[in-house]
Amino acid sequence: MNGLGTRSRPPKETIGVSHRTIALDAGNYDLKFWNGAGHPRAIRSVRFQLPQGRDPVRFSDHSPLIELPDGTRYHFGTQAYKYRRQQQTVVENKVDLSRLHLYACLEPERDEQLSQFPLHVYASTPDPNRNAAEIKAQLMGVHEFKRNGIPFKVTVEHVEVEREGIGSYRYAQQLGLIPDNGYTIVVDIGGGTWLTRLVDAEGDVIDENVMDRGGSYELATSISFDRRLIDGLGTTVDPAIVMDGFKSGHVYADTGLSWSLWLEEYLDPWFKGIFQTIKAQYTPYMPRVTRFLVTGGSSHLIAERLAGRKLFAVMPDPQFANVRGLFPIAEGWQLCMTTK
Structure with missing residues (x-):
């Protein structure tokens, strides 16, 4: 590469x-x-x-x-x-x-x-x-x-x-969230996709994985087929409106219908699927990983699960972390990201 x-x-x-x-x-x-x-x-x-x-x-x-x-x-x-x-x-x-x-x-x-x-x-x-x-x-x-x-x-x-995701890494460096040594795994969970980048202490991307699907839209699609929501609505459920609900109390538009009481039934396997895939790909590197940097517009769905875990840092304002790091501020010129 x-x-x-x-x-x-x-x-x-x-x-x-x-x-x-x-x-x-x-x-x-x-x-x-x-x-x-x-x-x-x-x-x-x-x-x-x-x-x-x-x-x-x-x-x-x-x-x-x-x-x-x-x-x-x-x-x-x-x-x-x-x-x-x-x-x-x-x-x-x-x-x-x-x-x-x-x-x-x-x-x-x-x-x-x-x-x-x-x-x-x-x-x-x-x-x-x-x-x-x-x-x-x-x-x-x-x-x-x-x-x-x-x-x-x-x-x-x-x-x-x-x-995508490297902007978040740069911004995390500016915020002091990246250790000076070891490897960082950037986990960027978006609406349609999720991806990972393995970055060493010198800022080189040494491995990566991009999942074309599996972001929060997949989670929303699974919820949209649940009979409890379909019966309450009386018609088919739009996954895009479920995605909107992820950011507004897990309520379907202005209907008052909510999946919050049974969200965990879907969230748990979605979360485990992502991190089991990460563990399988990066097993050889795990002893040297000093930070999992979790970012992306859908990372708020799992932020509570990661709270207090020493290796994990969830970006503040994660929806905008990548775009902040993309902008060419003076310090950013020195933070070149390459792949060996």
Whole structure:
């Protein structure tokens, strides 16, 4: 494997006061993005393509409306639930949506009537060997579109694509959560996927595993087939709404129906399945592992189980840990991630 995780500076001639930089973690559940200031933002990774004759419902920065030059329109975020048959990124190939996801996350400066600027993008993907070239091909170059009615003309000059989870590792280093010696296993549990990276004390990724499925959507799908929830609802259960419920008291939308009393029946085998797989893959390295770093937007589901365990550290604000570490702050230039 090559060093696709290595971070390089953009060419000097592209760096100027007028360019903007965005770190983009386009997850299966949320699109997370950060410009280096304030708190990172998130947009629910669901969309609806509006027919030409359909007026959109209310749009906002949290749920933006994107219009392409050919008139095609997409409404992203939670407002997409107000249409029938919205599309969920978690059941699609999110690499194919890289361009649209960038448009959804590019907010204008305050009071701008036309947003026109050069842009540097720092993104991540579970498998850069397979997907980095396609992501760069989609993002590099000139892009024209409207976001919430505001015209954008953006020239993407530089795209850096790193391993998903490595941003969390960098951020954990900044927070002092990584020991100075031994190996760290990064466990990134997302909506559609979960993955692991084995990182040594020098910052080299020496082994890794990416599970294309098995994230919280799989857990939500299992719960969606439970008769107790189906009977209470009186119809089929949408796993995507169950995923939303994972972050709001384990309640199904506004119905008042909850699976919290029997969640453990599903959570326990899901949790054990993940960590049994990790143990099997990294058995030879276990004596030298000094930290399990647990991160990702679905890690809150197992945080209580790991509390007090000496080897484990659960990232604070884990949903945004990866995107924070992607942003090229000064210290970040020195933390290069390579694979031997």
